[in-house]
Amino acid sequence: MSTNEWAGLAVATATIVASFAGSVRWLVKHYLTELKPNSGSSMRDALDRLELRIDSLYELIAGKNRE
Numbered sequence: 479m480s481t482n483e484w485a486g487l488a489v490a491t492a493t494i495v496a497s498f499a500g501s502v503r504w505l506v507k508h509y510l511t512e513l514k515p516n517s518g519s520s521m522r523d524a525l526d527r528l529e530l531r532i533d534s535l536y537e538l539i540a541g542k543n544r545e
Contacts, residue, residue: 479487512521 514520515522515526517523
């Protein structure tokens, strides 16, 4: 292989690796935004609402068992 071919191969490999790394970075950033509360529509907000509902159900069940 000539020097130009090696340089082209190196550039192509670097481009593929950089695009893969950029894609992974974008995905991680996108998923992490779902874990921050944003006043209602994030996954974190939904989990917080479910936790409150489950806590109130436990209180109802514990209150009925005491009577």
